[in-house]
Amino acid sequence: MxxxxxxxxxxxxxxxxxxxxxxxxxxxxxxxxxxxxxxxxxxxxxxxxxxxxxxxxxxxxxxxxxxxxxxxxxxxxxxxxxxxxxxxxxxxxxxxxxxxxxxxxxxxxxxxxxxxxxxxxxxxxxxxxxxxxxxxxxxxxxxxAPVERAARHGRLVLSRDGFDRLFATFWISFGFYLVLGDPFYWFDLLTGAAVAGIVSVSLAHVTFSVPLDRFQSPLRAVRFVFYIPYLLWEIVKANIAVSAVILRPSMPIEPTLTRVNARVRSGLPLLALANSITLTPGTLTVRANDQQLLVHTLIPSAREDLFDGGLEKAIRFVFYGRESAAIPSPNERDDAEIVGGDEL
Incomplete structure (x- = not known):
């Protein structure tokens, strides 16, 4: 046989x-x-x-x-x-x-x-x-495979990975709450802690798609702090570019729909990239599916910046480190294309 x-x-x-x-x-x-x-x-x-x-x-x-x-x-x-x-x-x-x-x-x-x-x-x-x-x-x-699985209704035991997710989700939620409120007012501190506790217990297991690394995760947080000024600068530049186009009598607007295959992992990195693109005037992320982004661009310079991959490299720097940011742009690796024009 x-x-x-x-x-x-x-x-x-x-x-x-x-x-x-x-x-x-x-x-x-x-x-x-x-x-x-x-x-x-x-x-x-x-x-x-x-x-x-x-x-x-x-x-x-x-x-x-x-x-x-x-x-x-x-x-x-x-x-x-x-x-x-x-x-x-x-x-x-x-x-x-x-x-x-x-x-x-x-x-x-x-x-x-x-x-x-x-x-x-x-x-x-x-x-x-x-x-x-x-x-x-x-x-x-x-x-x-017909396997036997242990019952899951026993006493709750918080693993190291579970604690890391809970801890990170709590402080992210708490920090965001205080940004919106008053970090020096006792009531906001109290309600912020309560809300962050509820959010972390409810959503910690789905907030992070992979186990947290106790060394890499703090480094990502530090790199994200450096990313914020870069993103703000890109937003300022895009605002100026869009304003200049709008103020010109000829209004050289070229609305197009573009597709970009980003070299970032789906989940939090892709979410950060998609939202960064949307925050930048002149570009709007229409859909994010796995690593593929469908982006509406308003003017040629916005499309060129998207194809140059500046934000993509910055997000790779945040999540994967400096060496990972040194990659060809979407345009250079043929990962960007225009899928629709003015008729949209």
Missing amino acids: AAERVLVPLSDTVTVRQTVGYAVQSGLETADSLECHLVIALPYDVDLPEGKRLNVEAEELLERAENWVEEDAGGADVTIETAVLGTDEYLFGPRDYAEIFRTYADEHGIDRLVLDPEYSPGVTASMLQPLERELDRVDMPYDE
Whole structure:
């Protein structure tokens, strides 16, 4: 009987060990030999600090998973292949993951995919149901591993990561509240703390899409302080440019709709970039989908500034550091295009 080829996407969940065990057991039940492909799909570009960290963690998880396969296989004929996927591209959602699994399966003759019910590749919540729909769309045969999960109604235990999210969300909310109020008035201090407490308890688990780094996160906050004057200067320049156009009798306005594939990760970095673009007069972010921005520009200079990628580089500096800001502009890397003109 031919070898069964099984693809097992891994993420560091409480059920990953059981998933690997099921893949080995079910594969050997239907064939005399098993070819087990253990893969990890990275949600970050490996050139980014987050990507480098996740790549190291991925290699460690793959090594553990190899040991699990050997342990479960006993003396059976089992071949193990490992791979890290997505190292040279951005993976944003279930569709991207399904397509990269389908491509890998086609290249290696995979018979089926074994899916961890808690599969969560670098994000805060399981993406099982949308991923299953996308696997069906690309005709990828799969099994969901029948795992046993611990009950979740026990005593609440706050992990280090949970505390970091709670702490950061509280102080961000508290600071924003005081900016809008009076930081020297006792009532604003009291109500601000109460509101920040409610916000942090309610939204801390969804505010940050990845675990916070106790070293990098404070650095990002410091870099953001330096970013604010830069953004204000860009706003002033754009105001002058738009005002000059409006005051000219000829009114050389060229409204266009542009598409830019930004080299920032979706989530908070993309949100910061999209809002920075909108705050700059002459440009308006219409839609932000994964790393793709649809931006309305009013005048040619605003479009040129957008294509030059100044704000994109500044946001990369804030979230990823100085070295990450040294990238080609969207125009230079063919990641910008005009998709509509005056007829819009």
